[in-house]
Amino acid sequence: MSLLMDSTSTPSPVFLCLPSMELKDENGVLVFDSNILQKQTNLPNQFVWPHDDLVHSTQEELNEPLVDLEGFLRGEELETEHAAELVRTACLNHGFFQVINHGVDVSLINAAHKEMDTIFGLPLSKKLVARRKPGSLLGYSGAHADRYSSKLPWKETFSFGYRETDDYSESELLVVDYFKSVLGEDFNNTGWVYQKYCKAMRELSLVIMELLAISLGVDRLYYRKFFEDSDSIMRCNYYPPCKDSGLTLGTGPHSDPTSLTILHQDQVGGLEVFANNTWQAVRPRPEALVINIGDTFMEIDGN
Ligand SMILES: C=C1C[C@]23C[C@H]1CC[C@H]2[C@]1(C)CCC[C@@](C)(C(=O)O)[C@H]1[C@@H]3C(=O)O
Numbered sequence: 001m002s003l004l005m006d007s008t009s010t011p012s013p014v015f016l017c018l019p020s021m022e023l024k025d026e027n028g029v030l031v032f033d034s035n036i037l038q039k040q041t042n043l044p045n046q047f048v049w050p051h052d053d054l055v056h057s058t059q060e061e062l063n064e065p066l067v068d069l070e071g072f073l074r075g076e077e078l079e080t081e082h083a084a085e086l087v088r089t090a091c092l093n094h095g096f097f098q099v100i101n102h103g104v105d106v107s108l109i110n111a112a113h114k115e116m117d118t119i120f121g122l123p124l125s126k127k128l129v130a131r132r133k134p135g136s137l138l139g140y141s142g143a144h145a146d147r148y149s150s151k152l153p154w155k156e157t158f159s160f161g162y163r164e165t166d167d168y169s170e171s172e173l174l175v176v177d178y179f180k181s182v183l184g185e186d187f188n189n190t191g192w193v194y195q196k197y198c199k200a201m202r203e204l205s206l207v208i209m210e211l212l213a214i215s216l217g218v219d220r221l222y223y224r225k226f227f228e229d230s231d232s233i234m235r236c237n238y239y240p241p242c243k244d245s246g247l248t249l250g251t252g253p254h255s256d257p258t259s260l261t262i263l264h265q266d267q268v269g270g271l272e273v274f275a276n277n278t279w280q281a282v283r284p285r286p287e288a289l290v291i292n293i294g295d296t297f298m299e300i301d302g303n
Pocket residue numbers: 006137144153233235251252253254255256257258
């Protein structure tokens with residue numbers, strides 16, 4: 001299970017139970033219920049990925065830089081230079097690093113994971129009420145079955161948007177209002193947890209943007225100013241148990257199309273990065289946040 005914020009929404013479902021025990025909605029789209037799908041003898045073909053995409057679980061670790069932000073956040077020059085050098089090395093290699101002493105309250109991170117358990121533990125009918133609408137990235141999705149018909153990822157996601165504008169009154173309730181609108185008043189507390197989480201992630205993303213600017217030798221406020229009113233996508237990923245896990249993927253090979261991703265993975269792990277022509281595991285660290293630059297950042301910094 002992972003929490004991921006990338007910078008840059010109720011018809012009641014009708015289940016058609018078919019002999020294959022596959023659930024379909026009123027549009028004939030597969031409804032992802034891993035408990036039911038798990039009971040089938042064979043993994044449904046839609047979830048079987050091409051052999052070339054399937055990495056056989058690697059024991060190799062990425063050994064990405066572990067960047068301690070404490071000194072940088074306190075304005076210490078030498079610590080700042082060291083942190084920027086680690087970030088530079090990461091970005092020249094694969095674009096991934098982990099940060100510790102990042103200033104995000106660990107109780108907030110734990111609360112976000114706890115609320116994620118609540119969201120994905122809801123009855124399927126309730127989750128489908130929050131189902132993502134065509135053309136939107138926001139809301140609930142089961143295996144992206146509404147968008148794709150093959151190479152379906154074995155995961156559930158819940159995504160929502162975040163931005164901070166000059167009109168503080170607009171952004172300070174953005175996430176709370178979203179949760180109450182798609183899941184109901186009972187989710188006011190959940191909404192506040194993620195409202196605070198998104199605010200903390202945005203603040204950290206601007207700190208990272210400053211460090212990236214220093215690592216690139218440009219004005220240290222350049223990217224902070226460039227991104228201060230940017231849109232972000234908060235993405236909760238839940239990867240249910242899968243008895244045929246060697247045949248499918250939770251998330252397929254990709255590069256993030258966005259500028260910066262901040263990820264907190266639970267201790268199950270599973271994130272892998274393709275570097276030096278092989279897949280390498282990113283070790284879960286409860287006290288750390290995984291950072292990676294995305295395609296958009298690569299474009300704007302001219303690489
Ligand atoms: C902007 C986004 C689209 C995706 C979530 C964020 C950043 C990464 C994208 C994604 C994870 C890349 C792999 C395919 C994808 C469909 C997925 O597996 O979730 C992508 C996300 C999406 O389009 O919902």
